[in-house]
Amino acid sequence: MADPKQPAGTELARTAPATATQALAAMHQVRDRLMALPPRRRNLLLGGMLFVLAGCAALTWFWQRPDWRVLFSGLDARDVQTVSSELAGAGIPFQTTPDGSSLQVPADALDKARMEVAAKGMPQTGRLGFELFDKPNWVGSEFDERVNYQRALEGELEHTIASLGVIHSARVHLVLPQQTLFASQDKIAKASVVLKLRRASLTPEQIDAIRSLVASAVENLSPDNVTLVDAEGRQNLQAKGRGSAAHADMEQALEAKLIAMLEPLAGRENVRATVNIAYDDTTVERTDEVYDPAQSATLTMRKTEQISAPRPIPTGIPGTASNTPAAAPAASAQAAGAAAAAGTPPLLKEAAPVYPTAAAGASQTSTEEQGTYGVTRHVVHTEEGAGRIRRVTAAVVVNDRQITEGAGKTQHVTWKPRSPDEMKHLEQLAQAAVGFDERRGDQVVMSNVGFHANVPDIPLAPMAKLLEESRSFLAQQPSLLRTAMMGLIAFCVVLFVLRPVANQISAALKAPVLLPAGSPTGTTEVEPNALAEGTATPSLPTPEPHHATIGLPVLPIKSRTTLQAQAIFDHVSRQIAREPAQSTRLLEVWLGAQEGDA
Structure with a gap:
């Protein structure tokens, strides 16, 4: 003690x-x-x-290793250096990918890194947009202002196009002619866009979207005056025409008609159809003039009738009396005498002597008809535009018939081919659905082929279902999977090594x-x-x-x-x-x- x-x-x-x-x-x-x-x-x-x-050191390092997440990707070397300096100044750990175009930060510092970088206005990939006008230029001329406006507009378009998921980067060049006093001297605006794609090519819808985007952002610019070129310079991207869009829509509509017609008979998800329509893009203008000899019509008709009588032969003593007409009847003579009594000269008031004449000969009559006749003529003028259907080809695949056999625990599902009569009936329905025309050369091919999915629907066993759910859950929680693997490895090390x-x-x-x-x-x-x-x-x-x-x-x-x-x-x-x-x-x-x- x-x-x-x-x-x-x-x-x-x-x-x-x-x-x-x-x-x-x-x-x-x-x-x-x-x-x-x-x-x-x-x-x-x-x-x-x-x-x-x-092993303990490796496990400790693996456990404490940060979970790196991508902060920015596809940056230029200058932007990578600028962002790296900003992250280092903020005390945020980071690392670059082997290609040097991406920056990674720990997962717990990702939000902080984004806020720090965004507060500094980085990264500024490409040209500046309307940030050019953040600082006023008091000594610039009108020409400088116009050029800066064009540069700012090009920069804004580059940033907007690059924000699309399929575009890696973009370069925009605008041609903005100066307005004049005379409308006849105005020039149209044009644009050229160079695209660096993330994949091989763009879809026609994406090409149309980019053209419309550029045209809508620039005054007096039509989508037809926007040229798209890929970064390699090997492909001039052309927009999809309205005709081709209508053609594709019609093919899809016919495919939907085929499936809707056949699925009630063949079963749901048992029909696959593809329709191809061949169009004639030429323009035809034709005038047909047809004569029908069996039918005639009278165009004009002229009828002339001529009656001629011989002149009487005078007889008697030549003179006035012999050349006067014959005496009128008594009544006529009296009436004429009474009428002329008042105006007849005194010397002529007395009745003139009447001399005899010879009798007249027989009269002659002639009739003439002149007509113009024409054959019936039909004139047909036809104009046919582009986009006519030249031929329709359809391919239809029908799955085997599903048959349930057995009863109780032995009940199972089998698949058997369809009968020829049933396939013939389905083919006739398909021809009617697509508007089959034999004279046009249309073709409808229908085959009965067993699909690969022809397996009975067997419910998953409890253990298999549990494994499937566990796999799905672990796929959504990668950190939990890593923790479980670390615990399993540590248990194995303790059991088989440390002990x-x-x-x-x-x-x-x-x-x-x-x-x-x-x-x-x-x-x-x-x-x-x-x-x-x-x-x-x-x-x-x-x-x-x-x-x-x-x-x-x-x-x-x-x-x-x-x-x-x-x-x-x-x-x-x-x-x-x-x-x-x-x-x-x-x-x-x-x-x-x-x-x-x-």
């Missing part, structure tokens, strides 16, 4: 050397026991310990120490109080057996095991190899002693 009058600092001073002495003694004991092991076992033990330490090594170390520490020849063979005990005080008083050695005088180690009887025998044999072998002469004399002494005893 410590003296109560002794200061507490003295106890602390004595405890520290005692602890150090105990640790040093334990280290020496472990070293002695390791050195006492056979070389092969000692090497295996040390190798296992090194392997365990390396055997610990058992070997424990066995080695419990085994007695083999002392070399000439050393004290008794056990030395250390008093606990002496260790605490920093001094050790060894107890008296136990008496040595008689054969200890020849330099052999002494082993307790209860600890003679195979391990100890092998250790003795190895020790004797090393001793003979180091001192062969002394070992020979020792063997001679042994042999002489055995002969004397005999």
Whole structure:
């Protein structure tokens, strides 16, 4: 028991050397026991310990390794340097990809990195947009302002086009002619866009979208005046015309009609159809003039009738009387006389003499008809525009028929081919759905082919369902999967590595120490109080057996095991190899002693 009058600092001073002495003694004991092991076992033990330490270090590094996420990708070298400097100034760890165009930051610092970089207005890939006008230019001319406006508009269009998922980068060039006073002298605006694509090509819809985007952002610019070229300069991207869009829509409509017509008979998801329509893109203008000889019509008709009578032959005494007409009837004469009585000269009021004349000859009549006749004529003027259907080709594949066989537990689903009559009926329906015209050369091909999905719907077993759900859950939680894998690896290391090594170390520490020849063979005990005080008083050695005088180690009887025998044999072998002469004399002494005893 410590003296109560002794200061507490003295106890602390004595405890520290005692602890150090105990640790040093334990280290020496472990070293002695390791050195006492056979070389092969000692090497295996040390190798296992090194392997365990390396595995623990690897697991620790893998566990503490940050989960890198992409901050920016596809940056120029200048932008990578600028963003890297900003991240380093903010104290955010980062790394670049091998191609040098992407930056990665830890997942927990991704949001902070984005805020820091966005606050500085980075990255500024490509040209500036309307940021050019953030600082006013008081000394610039009108020409400078116009050029800066065009540059800003080009930069804004580049940024907008590059934001599309299929575009890696874009370069826009605008031609904006200056407006004049005369409308006849105005020039149209034009644009050229160079695209660096992320994949091989763009779809027609994407090409139309980019053209419309550029045309809508520039005044007096038509989509037809926007030229798109890929970055390699090998492809001039053309927009899809309205005709081709209408053609594709018509083909899709016919395919939908085919499937809607056949699925109620063949079953859901049992019909696949493809329709191809060949169009004639030429323009035809034709005028047909057809005469029909079987039908005639009267165009004009002229009819002339002429009646001629011979003149009477005068007779009698030539003179006035003979050349006057014949006397009128009495009544007529009286009426004429009464009418002329008032206006007739006095000398002529008397009745003139009437002379006889010869009788007239027979009258002649002639009739003439003149007509114009025409044959019936048909004039047909036809104009046919582009986009006429030249031929329709359809290919239809119908799945086998599904048949349920058996009952109860033996019930199962099989697939059998369809009959020719059924296929003929389906083909007729398909021809009617697409408007089949044999004169036009249309073709509808229908085949009965078993699909690859013709397998019975067997519900998943509980274990398979559990595995599927677990796989889906782990795919959504990659960090959880990594944690589980780390725990499994640690468990395997403890079970198959640390536990055997610990058992070997424990066995080695419990085994007695083999002392070399000439050393004290008794056990030395250390008093606990002496260790605490920093001094050790060894107890008296136990008496040595008689054969200890020849330099052999002494082993307790209860600890003679195979391990100890092998250790003795190895020790004797090393001793003979180091001192062969002394070992020979020792063997001679042994042999002489055995002969004397005999």
